[in-house]
Amino acid sequence: MINLEVPKKAGTLINQAYQAAAEVFRPISRKYDRAEHTYPAELDMFAALLDGLNSSGEGGAGAAGVRRSEKNEKPGNRNGSNLNIVLGTIEMCWGDVGLLLSMPRQGLGNAAIGSVATDEQLKKFSGLWAAMAITEPDCGSDSAAITATARLDGDEYVINGEKIFVTAGERADAVVVWATLDKTKGRAAIKSFVVEKGTPGFEVVRVEHKLGIRASDTAVLRFENVRVPKENLLGTPEIDTAKGFAGVMQTFDNTRPLVAAMAIGVARAALEETRKILTDAGVTIDYDKPVHSQHAAAATFLQLEADYEAAYLLTMESAWMADNRKPNSLQASMAKAKAGRSVVEITLKCVELAGTLGYTEESLLEKWSRDAKILDIFEGTQQIQQLIVARRILGKTSAELK
Amino acid sequence: MGLGLSALTRLAGSKVIERAGLRKPVQNLVSAGTRNGFRVAGAAGRTFKSAQKLGKPARLAPAEDTGLFDLTPSEDQQLIVETVTEFAAEQLRPAAADADAKLHAPEGLLSRAAELGITLVGIPEELGGVGTERSVVTNALVAEALAHGDLGLAVAVLAPSAVSTALVSYGDEQQQADYLPAFVGENVPAAALALQERTALFDPFKPATKARRTPKGYQLDGVKSLVPRAADAELFIVSADLEGRGPALFLVESSNSGVTIESEPAMGLRGAATGKLHLEKVALPAGALLGGGKAEVFTEVVRLSRLGWAALAAGTAKAVLDYVVPYVNERKAFGEPVSHRQAVAFSVADIAIELEGLRLVALRAAARAEQGKPYAREVALARKLAADKGMQIGSAGVQLLGGHGFVKEHPVERWYRDLRAIGVMEGAVLL
Numbered sequence: 001m002i003n004l005e006v007p008k009k010a011g012t013l014i015n016q017a018y019q020a021a022a023e024v025f026r027p028i029s030r031k032y033d034r035a036e037h038t039y040p041a042e043l044d045m046f047a048a049l050l051d052g053l054n055s056s057g058e059g060g061a062g063a064a065g066v067r068r069s070e071k072n073e074k075p076g077n078r079n080g081s082n083l084n085i086v087l088g089t090i091e092m093c094w095g096d097v098g099l100l101l102s103m104p105r106q107g108l109g110n111a112a113i114g115s116v117a118t119d120e121q122l123k124k125f126s127g128l129w130a131a132m133a134i135t136e137p138d139c140g141s142d143s144a145a146i147t148a149t150a151r152l153d154g155d156e157y158v159i160n161g162e163k164i165f166v167t168a169g170e171r172a173d174a175v176v177v178w179a180t181l182d183k184t185k186g187r188a189a190i191k192s193f194v195v196e197k198g199t200p201g202f203e204v205v206r207v208e209h210k211l212g213i214r215a216s217d218t219a220v221l222r223f224e225n226v227r228v229p230k231e232n233l234l235g236t237p238e239i240d241t242a243k244g245f246a247g248v249m250q251t252f253d254n255t256r257p258l259v260a261a262m263a264i265g266v267a268r269a270a271l272e273e274t275r276k277i278l279t280d281a282g283v284t285i286d287y288d289k290p291v292h293s294q295h296a297a298a299a300t301f302l303q304l305e306a307d308y309e310a311a312y313l314l315t316m317e318s319a320w321m322a323d324n325r326k327p328n329s330l331q332a333s334m335a336k337a338k339a340g341r342s343v344v345e346i347t348l349k350c351v352e353l354a355g356t357l358g359y360t361e362e363s364l365l366e367k368w369s370r371d372a373k374i375l376d377i378f379e380g381t382q383q384i385q386q387l388i389v390a391r392r393i394l395g396k397t398s399a400e401l402k
Numbered sequence: 403m404g405l406g407l408s409a410l411t412r413l414a415g416s417k418v419i420e421r422a423g424l425r426k427p428v429q430n431l432v433s434a435g436t437r438n439g440f441r442v443a444g445a446a447g448r449t450f451k452s453a454q455k456l457g458k459p460a461r462l463a464p465a466e467d468t469g470l471f472d473l474t475p476s477e478d479q480q481l482i483v484e485t486v487t488e489f490a491a492e493q494l495r496p497a498a499a500d501a502d503a504k505l506h507a508p509e510g511l512l513s514r515a516a517e518l519g520i521t522l523v524g525i526p527e528e529l530g531g532v533g534t535e536r537s538v539v540t541n542a543l544v545a546e547a548l549a550h551g552d553l554g555l556a557v558a559v560l561a562p563s564a565v566s567t568a569l570v571s572y573g574d575e576q577q578q579a580d581y582l583p584a585f586v587g588e589n590v591p592a593a594a595l596a597l598q599e600r601t602a603l604f605d606p607f608k609p610a611t612k613a614r615r616t617p618k619g620y621q622l623d624g625v626k627s628l629v630p631r632a633a634d635a636e637l638f639i640v641s642a643d644l645e646g647r648g649p650a651l652f653l654v655e656s657s658n659s660g661v662t663i664e665s666e667p668a669m670g671l672r673g674a675a676t677g678k679l680h681l682e683k684v685a686l687p688a689g690a691l692l693g694g695g696k697a698e699v700f701t702e703v704v705r706l707s708r709l710g711w712a713a714l715a716a717g718t719a720k721a722v723l724d725y726v727v728p729y730v731n732e733r734k735a736f737g738e739p740v741s742h743r744q745a746v747a748f749s750v751a752d753i754a755i756e757l758e759g760l761r762l763v764a765l766r767a768a769a770r771a772e773q774g775k776p777y778a779r780e781v782a783l784a785r786k787l788a789a790d791k792g793m794q795i796g797s798a799g800v801q802l803l804g805g806h807g808f809v810k811e812h813p814v815e816r817w818y819r820d821l822r823a824i825g826v827m828e829g830a831v832l833l
Contacts, residue, residue, distance in 0.1 A: 306763070
């Protein structure tokens with residue numbers, strides 16, 4: 001039975017996330033945009049609440065990751081943790097995306113652990129705040145080309161390399177590091193390792209000054225002969241060239257809808273604010289009157305809202321597919337591509353429509369349009385998403401369609 | 403006249419045009435020339451035979467709300483969509499180019515379409531149909547599947563259902579008894595919902611067509627534009643401003659005196675045989691007013707019609723995607739398929755992304771409508787996407803085929819012309 005409304009039972013969760021976004025995030029949003037690199041201490045108490053939400057098993061407002069367990073599954077349509085996480089994330093990022101990224105224990109590393117860890121690892125790393133370290137100075141989107149290495153030495157892996165753009169890399173308790181077991185074996189040899197803070201040889205080199213999401217710390221990390229127990233390798237240590245990259249890349253099917261959800265939240269915030277500003281300016285937005293007979297600002301607004309709606313529903317679709325155990329790589333990339341480019345277009349246009357009310361620091365519109373840009377970059381840029389979509393639609397390998 | 407005819411005769415008999423294979427196009431040119439600007443009376447309509455009227459009008463109940471997000475069509479819907487998809491592929495697509503050139507559907511096609519029973523699903527059992535609840539989603543899926551075959555022919559197929567659906571939703575017991583039996587019978591009449599008018603920035607809420615009250619009922623004056631199957635239609639639902647109090651809908655039979663039809667070929671939708679409907683002092687009985695002239699009825703008709711166009715756009719846009727994928731994979735340049743170039747591949751990716759977005763937005767609007775939830779916002783957004791992204795996709799389709807896209811050997815140029823209708827059209831279809 002086709003229905004594209006928010007599941008009824010998610011109402012409470014959405015309401016809680018909305019309250020938190022409105023009461024906790026919004027009031028301190030500008031403060032930590034200005035005070036870059038200062039830890040938002042207000043978040044500590046609030047993080048405990050989210051832990052509770054996530055442990056409920058239905059997913060909360062952060063990155064619980066996705067466990068594809070096969071037990072206790074009723075047949076038929078499922079609305080589960082993926083949809084809930086997306087819905088919670090939308091609300092929270094309506095509040096502030098930088099602050100959500102700074103939430104203790106809600107890092108992308110947590111999503112990775114949640115998605116690919118064994119049950120023992122899950123227990124071992126529970127309560128840990130984990131960042132994700134993939135990008136290197138000379139390798140970004142082509143994550144198969146990473147140069148960080150992990151060498152087995154007795155019961156330990158020895159990790160060497162440098163990682164950049166690590167979200168929450170300074171504040172997190174641990175980092176999920178992508179490194180290769182054997183450079184000659186290509187992408188199949190790339191594995192992820194949990195490296196805890198304080199491990200000798202693991203150093204935070206610096207934190208970046210950024211265009212947006214300033215509340216969130218973005219770190220450069222260095223690993224020099226860092227030794228971690230071999231149990232810290234997530235997933236299987238076998239190098240299966242047939243399966244290739246699947247293990248680590250699987251994480252993205254779950255995290256891309258999340259980043260798309262972040263974009264939806266920011267876009268929704270900007271549209272709501274702009275609608276208010278336009279209404280105050282005497283512009284009405286009419287859903288029945290033909291677009292071209294309305295004020296140009298109203299027509300622009302309708303176009304932005306239409307793009308928002310498409311991005312929102314693509315995001316919901318990709319999460320719903322994950323809930324129902326349908327392969328969703330294509331839809332996850334579609335959602336990420338559409339949401340990423342739409343949030344940039346929407347927030348920038350909203351600033352233009354609002355004029356000085358949008359461009360000055362008096363409103364959050366200018367901040368949202370700075371925050372937005374990262375959402376079209378991290379977890380796979382716009383161009384990478386288009387590549388993935390194109391390869392799937394055209395039936396091409398990465399060797400054919402480069 | 404005589405001279406013109408004799409020149410034409412000589413041209414027609416000329417061996418040169420025979421050899422050049424030009425006879426057909428020239429004949430079409432001549433026939434369009436005689437049609438254009440030439441008015442005929444409305445189709446010689448049947449006498450609609452009234453059935454026993456019910457105590458109160460029969461309506462379809464709203465669909466249930468499961469409270470769950472779900473993108474899986476019901477089993478019934480899957481079955482219907484499968485059947486219609488097959489029909490569109492086997493009957494509409496092969497007939498599309500010819501219908502486009504000749505400005506009408508091939509003989510028998512539309513009656514075969516009527517036999518599919520698409521109209522019946524929207525008519526309640528009490529009135530001889532098979533419908534049990536509002537099925538806006540099913541209608542959207544059907545429109546989408548038909549438009550994958552051909553947009554113009556899809557509009558021709560769906561035109562009668564627009565009228566029967568309006569009668570089911572807004573007709574009183576007398577109007578339902580008068581007209582609906584014909585729509586559940588053997589020989590479904592051609593019929594059309596005529597909202598569109600000839601003016602820039604047309605607003606369906608402000609029709610220039612006027613309705614005046616008379617002692618016996620109403621008198622209508624005005625011109626409706628781009629009415630599908632205008633020349634064949636036996637029944638119209640026409641919008642007109644009722645004495646300055648806003649738009650209302652009227653049932654107009656083609657046999658009414660003062661009704662004339664003029665062919666109005668356009669850039670696209672040519673298989674739908676679009677025409678102008680001239681209304682000159684058309685006298686209507688008091689029972690011709692649909693839905694009591696209520697503003698909310700009219701608003702709903704406009705919204706559900708726009709939703710229909712959004713669903714049609716999704717279907718034709720999917721046709722574009724399905725056509726360009728094998729083309730760019732097979733077409734070689736610089737020693738490899740052109741799809742190995744990002745500039746080409748990304749254009750295909752964009753088609754896929756925007757199409758899926760448009761489709762989901764339209765489906766959300768449809769699901770809200772059939773559940774009786776507010777859906778004005780969702781329809782407006784679906785229409786915006788259908789107009790903008792639909793055209794963008796139509797344009798990309800031609801571009802991806804390059805020069806081959808520009809010639810009629812491939813259907814993408816027709817889809818380009820058809821997709822421009824989205825955003826222009828009001829009325830004609832109704833979900």
